[in-house]
Structures are given as structure tokens and as C-alpha cells.
Amino acid sequence: MAIKQVYSLQETKLVAGDFKKQLGSFSPSVVLFFASVSHDHSLLNTELQKAFPGAKIFGCSTAGEIVTGKMLSNAVVCMCFDKETIADAHIEVLENIASEDRVPETFKKFETYFKTPIKDMDVSQYVGIILIDGMSGAEERVMDRIGNLTDISFIGGSAGDDLQFKKTFVSSGGKAYSGAAVLALLKPVNGFDFLKTQSFSSTGKKLKATDVDETARTVHAFDGKPAMQAYAQVLGVSLADAGQKFMTNPVGLKVGEEFYVRSPQQPQGQSLRFYCNIKKGMELDVLVSRDIVQDTRIALDAKKKELGLIRGIIDFHCILRTLELRQKNQCDAYGKLFEGIPAIGFSTYGEEFIGHINQTSTMLIFK
Amino acid sequence: MAGQIKRLIDTIITQRAKGNTTIMYTTKAKLTLKGVNPDLFSDTSADDPETINRLKGIAAELGVTIA
Structure with missing residues (x-):
């Protein structure tokens, strides 16, 4: 039973191979990646799909990456789950989010896949991840629609593009999309929790x-x-x-x-x-x-004490927090907060948790 | 008249949450993000028609039936 995190600073073509090498015999069923826009996202998707043909793969572009112990730039970070950590997962892409409401039809697809009406899904058994185009301006509307239709928590972030503010990508099924959102509905084996901290x-x-x-x-x-x-x-x-x-x-x-x-x-x-x-x-x-590093440390310590064992963390971390950490030369200290825990994250153009928010770290914690 | 807004808010939260304290909190947050902060209304709050209409709209969005 494991959640494993890996990262690569290799050129795009070599990233998937680098991950395979680091993972050894570990065979993931779900793969989540966050990658700088300095990488060709179409190529990255193709290569990841080739490297992990049986896995459900999704991810997005970033404005900086986070992995256990480190804050990175121009990298690809990746979290891999096996069947004993995520029992089941289904991923859908919502295209044209700026002009169309695709949430209801997406939820129908979740219902078909899990053979359960979305309203009957146990909110303690299912959790959603949303990765959404950070240049779409559609986050509030999409989150509002999700919140109307379900009480399952969807947590996530707005994809970034290294502060170029031109084009961001979300990915699923071996393809990169702009103007889109990816919704993943997961059924973690050992439960999950959230941490929201805004300092x-x-x-x-x-x-x-x-x-x-x-x-x-x-x-x-x-x-x-x-x-x-x-x-x-x-x-x-x-x-x-x-x-x-x-x-x-x-x-x-x-x-x-x-x-x-x-x-x-x-x-x-x-x-x-x-x-x-x-x-x-x-x-x-x-x-x-307030002090981001100190506040986040206190929040993480409290969560560790409450839960005992944390198997993994996905940190959706606002780019404005990252800029403040860079300004104060605190990036290393922030990265080190996650030492000893399998963790990945990225610097977002906004965080999603119940609604669309800013200057926050929203974390999905796997028990 | 007073207190109708608080009653509507309570109805939405109760019906949506069905006793689940986590959903009570998330519904309260959803209401706040939709523009009606439950903490700002009490049993003595005036029955502002604009807020009441907004809440009826929110109830419909959330699939809650208001009697």
C-alpha cells in the first residue's frame, strides 16, 4: 500500500522515463502530475501515457511546483497511487468552460461510472479534485455549479503558466486542454481530510x-x-x-x-x-x-496530531503566497514543512475549495 | 415583520445537511459565497424583500424546497 511522489528536472521527452526509473516496480493506477509550462504539455501527456498505460493520468500546468521537501521551478512533480490507496477513480474533462455549463453532464458520467446517483454518494467516501484553466475566469461559476449539485468536496487549483498569464493547460487521458477543467472523482481507501490555511x-x-x-x-x-x-x-x-x-x-x-x-x-x-x-x-x-511558514507549520502539526498517520498531501498553493515566500527567501523553509510526507503541489492562479479563493493553501490529505 | 431571512437560511442548511455537521458548514460557506452570510442575520433581522428573493433563488439552485 503506497502513495509515492517523484519529480523530474529532465527535458520533457525524458520525464516519464525518469519517473519510471524512480518508481521501480511500483505500478500506479492513478497518476497526478503538475508541470511547468516550460514543458511541452502535449508531449508530456503522450510520454506519461506510454510509460503508464494502465493508469488514469491527469494534471495541469503551474506557476511553480512543490514536492516533499522542496519548492521547484521548471519541473514536473508527480504523485502515484496504487489500488490499495485509491480504490477507484474516474476523470472527466469539461471543455469550453468560459461559455458552457458542462457540470451536469459530467456528473451524469460520474453516476454512470460509479453506478450511484451523485446525491447518494457518501461524502466521507468520495472526494473530488478540480484542475481548471487559470486564465478562464470561470472558476466561480464552475465551483458554484458543482456546489449546487453535490455535497462531495471538490478541492483543487487554477492552472498556472509561470506568471506569463497567456495560456494554461489541464490534462487527462493523454491530452492537454486549454479553456477547460478536469474533474476527478476519487474513492480513497483509508479516508481523507482537508487543510485550508491562509495566514x-x-x-x-x-x-x-x-x-x-x-x-x-x-x-x-x-x-x-x-x-x-x-x-x-x-x-x-x-x-x-x-x-x-x-x-x-x-x-x-x-x-x-x-x-x-x-x-x-x-x-x-x-x-x-x-x-x-x-x-x-x-x-x-x-x-x-502573518508568517506563512509558521502558520502552515502550526496547521500541519495540528493535523498530524489529529490524524496520527498522513499517507499523502496534495497542496494547492496560491502563487501570491509563493511570491511572498520568494520575496522573504522562505521557499526552502516552506518546502521542508512537508519533509517525511509524500507530498506534491503547485503554485496556482487561485484555489478551489467550496468556492474560488485566493492567497490560500488548500490541501487534500490522504489518511 | 422580522426573522424570515433567518428562517429561510436555517431551512436551507437543515434540509441540505440532514444532520451532517460537515455539510452544515459547507452549506453555510456556499451561502456566504453566493452573497448571503448566515452570521449576519438573526431572529430580529428585518424581512428585506431583496434578500428573501435572493435566498429563494439560492434554495432553488441547491435543490431545497421552501414551504
Whole structure:
């Protein structure tokens, strides 16, 4: 029984062979990979499919990769599961997500495969992974639709392209897609859990969105004032300096004691564009950043204590967190948090957990 | 009149979660992400027609029947 993680810094053509060599006699039934866009994703898919012909393979492009003990660039990281860790899995691709709602038909396919209506599937037995084009702007809609149709948790990330913001890829069945999402429904043998950590505290100050363009992820006004002016005022900085606060002072929707972070992206005149949507009337806490490494260590330690044994972790880690770690020279320290645990992850263009969120690590933990 | 919004929220969460505490939390989060934060409403909250209509729409999306 095993979950194994491997990574490769080889050229694309040699990656699958490198993985096979590292895995030895281990024969995976499910393979999940995250790869830099410096690799040819079509070629990578073809080679992985050839190397693991019996496996169900899915993955996506990244803005940086994570593997046990390391944060990497220009790499391919891979997690391999055997039948004794994932009893069964089915993977579907949703194409044209910007213009079409393919979630209901995808769920029908899951129902056909697992021979169970999605509403009757035990939420403690099944878990979903979503990998979605990070340039599609469709994450909120797709996650909302998923959440309407099922209580099974889907966790995942928006594919990246090494901060080029041009084209991202999701992959399944030996093919790479853009403008698409991959949904995988898994039945882990020993159960699973989640860890969501965002390393922010509330400043105690609030902003209420009073005029928004939800589709454009833009807030025109907070509390009846132009959004940039209100944001600068609440932080006590000049309009000119407000942009420098975006990374350390995003806003958050509070659910219980948890924040669902919405990160400012850039001013649009007097308006403010975010990396995910804000609806009219939403009351948001103005947040202030804490130490990512320390916070994540505390959260991981608590989870280890709670679960006893962790067999594997998939970390969907916001690129904004990665940029902050790079700025503070903390990437090594972050990578080392996962030492001793089979783990992979990637720097995302947004995280998916119940909805679309920012500046968060959402982790799927295999017990 | 007051309290209708809280009653609608409670109905949605109860019907969807069927006693499962994890689903209670995720339904609460879904409502918040859809624009209605359950924590902001109590038995004395005014019956704002816009919020009530929004909640009826959300209930339909979530497959919850409102009496």
C-alpha cells in the first residue's frame, strides 16, 4: 500500500522515463502530475501515457511546483497511487468552460461510472479534485455549479503558466486542454481530510461592496465610495500607496472563524479588480498577513496530531503566497514543512475549495 | 415583520445537511459565497424583500424546497 511522489528536472521527452526509473516496480493506477509550462504539455501527456498505460493520468500546468521537501521551478512533480490507496477513480474533462455549463453532464458520467446517483454518494467516501484553466475566469461559476449539485468536496487549483498569464493547460487521458477543467472523482481507501490555511488575521476593519461588476471581478465602490479610495482610507494610506498593500492586506469573507480570501489584483481607475469575484452587498474583513511558514507549520502539526498517520498531501498553493515566500527567501523553509510526507503541489492562479479563493493553501490529505 | 431571512437560511442548511455537521458548514460557506452570510442575520433581522428573493433563488439552485 503506497502513495509515492517523484519529480523530474529532465527535458520533457525524458520525464516519464525518469519517473519510471524512480518508481521501480511500483505500478500506479492513478497518476497526478503538475508541470511547468516550460514543458511541452502535449508531449508530456503522450510520454506519461506510454510509460503508464494502465493508469488514469491527469494534471495541469503551474506557476511553480512543490514536492516533499522542496519548492521547484521548471519541473514536473508527480504523485502515484496504487489500488490499495485509491480504490477507484474516474476523470472527466469539461471543455469550453468560459461559455458552457458542462457540470451536469459530467456528473451524469460520474453516476454512470460509479453506478450511484451523485446525491447518494457518501461524502466521507468520495472526494473530488478540480484542475481548471487559470486564465478562464470561470472558476466561480464552475465551483458554484458543482456546489449546487453535490455535497462531495471538490478541492483543487487554477492552472498556472509561470506568471506569463497567456495560456494554461489541464490534462487527462493523454491530452492537454486549454479553456477547460478536469474533474476527478476519487474513492480513497483509508479516508481523507482537508487543510485550508491562509495566514491572515482580521484588522477589525470592514468594507461592504456596494457597486460591483461581478463578471469582471471588479468592485467599483465600497460603502458608497470609489473602491480604491475606500480601500486606501480603511488602511490609512494615500491612494498612491494603496497598491503596495494588495499582497499584505487582501479582504476576506468570514465563515465561522475561517476567511475566504479575495485578493486585490490592480486598480481600474477608481475601481479595484480582484483575483476572484465579490458580490454586491458582501461584507468583507480587511485582513493583514502573518508568517506563512509558521502558520502552515502550526496547521500541519495540528493535523498530524489529529490524524496520527498522513499517507499523502496534495497542496494547492496560491502563487501570491509563493511570491511572498520568494520575496522573504522562505521557499526552502516552506518546502521542508512537508519533509517525511509524500507530498506534491503547485503554485496556482487561485484555489478551489467550496468556492474560488485566493492567497490560500488548500490541501487534500490522504489518511 | 422580522426573522424570515433567518428562517429561510436555517431551512436551507437543515434540509441540505440532514444532520451532517460537515455539510452544515459547507452549506453555510456556499451561502456566504453566493452573497448571503448566515452570521449576519438573526431572529430580529428585518424581512428585506431583496434578500428573501435572493435566498429563494439560492434554495432553488441547491435543490431545497421552501414551504
